[in-house]
Amino acid sequence: MSQPLIGISTYQEEARWGVWNLPAALVPAGYPKLVQRAGGLAALLPPDDPAAAAAAVARLDGLVIAGGADVQPARYGAEPHPRTGPPALDRDAWELALIEAALAGGVPLLGICRGLQLLNVVLGGTLVQHLDGHAGAPGVFDRHDIKPVPGTLLGRTLPEPVAVPTYHHQAVDRIGRGLVPSAYAEDGTIEALELPGAYGFTLAVQWHPEAGDDTRVMDALVAAAREAAAVK
Structure with a gap:
């Protein structure tokens, strides 16, 4: 059986x-390792001109938008909160363009943490800029329970409540167009969003599956990417 890219x-x-101290294109190794464990071939996408996003995504069978820095509040019409981190303008532009290209092309998409927030912003949603209780000490993942919504894509992928690795201080506020919440934390924070309908597999989670042992979310992306590759 082929390995989707x-x-x-x-x-x-x-x-x-x-001996080197240089600019580098980075992502934690847990991301490609999770793709590989799920049976996919991992390809790292260095930041580029947003105009190149459609061409890059067209060559892929699936796309993961990794976690990281806070989204610039101006992207969703807000002023920065005192606890919001410094903007990553080039990264915002590149990853927003990647998401738009995946949606336009029906390429299976998985957003992780920041990736969930960007998907929500792309579709006109807004973010809570600071909340407590969803991260450990600086640089340390916490864990908390999430409850999937039955009948959703995530609910079929994770049919039972699970404890997940988490490290974020922002979250979904107003939900973007067409998006459906598919998991919640005990405090009511939206922990997953998905986009039903004609867009194919579009799922985003607020936690960090690459920091844990449960591959099921990535398994689902890789399976959808394999199906998409078969009909190209």
């Missing part, structure tokens, strides 16, 4: 290795 967004940061 799954693109993973990356971002530019100063990085140090060996």
Whole structure:
């Protein structure tokens, strides 16, 4: 059975290795490892001109938008909260363009943490800029329970409540056009969104499956990408 090609967004940061201290295109290794464990081929997508997003996505069988920095509040018509992090303007532009290209082309899409927030913003939604209780100490994942909504794509993928790795301080506020919440935390925070209908597989989760052992969310993306590749 063929291995579908799954693109993973990356971002530019100063990085140090060996004798070098240079700008690098980065993503935590847990992302490609999760794709590989689920049976996909992982391809890292370095930041590029947003105009190149459609061509890049057209070559993929599936797309993952990785977690990371806060989305610039101006993208959803808000002023920055004092606790909102510095904007990553180039990353916002590139990943928003990737999401738009995946939606336009029907390419299976999985958003993770920031990826969920960007999907919501692309479709006209807004974000809560700060909440407590969804992250551990700086650089340490917390865990909390999420409850999937029965009958949704996520509910079929994760049919029971599960404890998930989490590290975020922002979340969905107003839900974007056509999106359906498909999991909640105990405090009511939306933990997953999906887009039913003609767009194909479009799912986003607020937690970090790449930081845990449960591959089921990525399994579902890879299965959808394999089906999409078969009809190209």
